[in-house]
Amino acid sequence: MTFRSKILVLAVGPLIVVTLAVTMLLTWQSAKLARSNSAAFEEAMLRSKEGEIANLVSVAMSSIQSVYEGAGVDDAAAKERVAAILNSLDYGKDGYFFVYDYAGNNVVHPRQAFRNGRNWMTLVDPDGDRVIRELIAAARSGGGYHRYKWQKPSTEAVADKISYVVALPKWGWVLGTGAYLDDVAVQTSAANAALRERTRQSFIIVALFAVPAVVIVFSTCLYLTLDERRMADGALKQLTQRVIDTQESERTRLARELHDGISQDMLGVRFAMELAGRHAETTELKEAIDESVKGLNATIREIREISHDLRPRVLDDMGLAAAIKNLAEKFSLRTGLALTMDMETFVDDLSPDARTALFRVTQEALNNVERHSKATALEIRLWSENGRARMQIADNGLGLPSGFIRQNEGLGLQNIRERVAHFGGIVIIGGTEKGTRLQVMLPRSAALADAATKAA
Incomplete structure (x- = not known):
């Protein structure tokens, strides 16, 4: 990896890492918030259901209170009258009141008549919960809520249900009503879907800002790197050309000096030696001068070749x-x-x-x-x-x-x-x-x- 590439990675890498970290943190926080809001929404729905069925039980108690308080322990007529009142107090397709005695026998169930007069103490729901036993125990302990699975009358499908029960201790009865929770699940699912959609939109918004930011920073770094490289290459080319120009100028000067200076001086020396050779008194001296002239001529030719190579006049x-x-x-x-x-x-x-x-x-x-x-x-x-x-x-x-x-x-x-x-x-x-x-x-x-x- 080149130095420029390292600089580019060091500039863009941390931004990408931070962007990914922020995006992941935002996604994780959004998912956590969605789960928290979903749980809070479901809890609020349950509290609302609990308050609703507790109020309904209070209404039922008010409707039978005068009969119940004026009756004896074994007043069969009063019991039948109370049972009739409770059978008539239904609300909606799946809203009704039920009554069991402490032994688990069904007394009132307006939506499932087949349960009347039969003992359901051993009834177990799909989760293994002994429903009637737990309802009786909650009522005898002062009243309370119990969540279980029960067949929904309108659809005949088994659904989650929460019931609130109170005791009629004089007769050994348990009075209660309940609310099915499948609508809670539907609303919670819808709320979760809405939260997921908002999370997705938030992620998209972050991406719309983050990705262009990364691209802009990357492009800027790349532009600066390329611009610096272009400037450096331009400066290097200028420097190279200045070196070449200087070399050519020096070559021209040296060629001129060799041709016009040293070469001419040596020509003068050659002429002088040739003149001396013509006036030499002995044959040996003349031959020595001639050999020196030949060597001088070779040197002059070599100097001219060097001058020509340095800067050919042609x-x-x-x-x-x-x-x-x-x-x-x-x-x-x-x-x-x-x-x-x-x-x-x-x-x-x-x-x-x-x-x-x-x-x-x-x-x-x-x-x-x-x-x-x-x-x-x-x-x-x-x-x-x-x-x-x-x-x-x-x-x-x-x-x-x-x-x-x-x-x-x-x-x-x-x-x-x-x-x-x-x-x-x-x-x-x-x-x-x-x-x-x-x-x-x-x-x-x-x-x-x-x-x-x-x-x-």
Whole structure:
């Protein structure tokens, strides 16, 4: 992972983690609140049901109070009258009063007549609860509530039910009524669904804010990173070009000094030695002077070659095509490679810097061919296409090594890429069936008119 990638991860990673943590915490808190509200809602519904059935039992007690208080322990007529009153006090499809004696015998049950006169002390609901026994125990202990499962008259389905019972101790009776709780379950389920929907909406709202925030921060970091990289690359290109310009300026100065200074001085020395040779008195002295003149001539030629390599005058005097042709022909003579050149369609309208860059690219390419390719033939093409300069250098040598990637390029190829990249050009290096091909493409902006416009 690169340093920029690490910075990006360090910038965006904590935001994503915090966003996920906040979202998870919000979801967990919402679910917890939903469960708490659901439990509170269900508890409130139960309390409401309990209060309702307790009030109904109070109403029933009030309706039979005068009869019950004026009757004796074994007053059968009073018992029948009370039973009739309670049978008539029904409310709704599933609302009724029931009466059992302490022994578990049913006395009043207006919705399930088959229970009248029978003993139900051993009755057990689906949960294993001894319903009648527990109701009698709650009533005899002073009255109370009991929750169990019982058949609902309107649907004949077994449902949760809560009953409130009180005792009529003089007769040994238990009076009570109850409320079925399936509607509580339905309302609780509806409330839970509503809470879940609100939780989902809250999550969506958080996501609508969090996701764009993460995207914005990520985009900002990415933009800043790319902008910094662009600025750094621009500064690096400018620095590279300044180094190249400085090198070219120094090459030009050294070439001028070698050609106009040292070379001319040595020519003067050669003329003086030739003059001295003509006036030499002995044959031995004349031969020694002639040998020195030959060595001096070789040194002068070498200095001129160095001067030409540093900055060929033909590049400034006759243009790029002539300079590359001169360079390639000397290369062919020195190495013995068969040379093919095609420059007929080239229009030399390049700026001086672009012209120098292509010449240096050619120099570097020929050096690589000589050092690495072991080629026997070389082809150089230079042409213009739609106002853009193009160059191709191909050999029939060993080609690129297997597994070659750009990161494995040497300093020479990197210099080629840097020179061309300064003008916004493209360098393509690839292998052929036998050999290597280097292609260089410069944009229109490298032309002399475009360069002058930019400078203006």
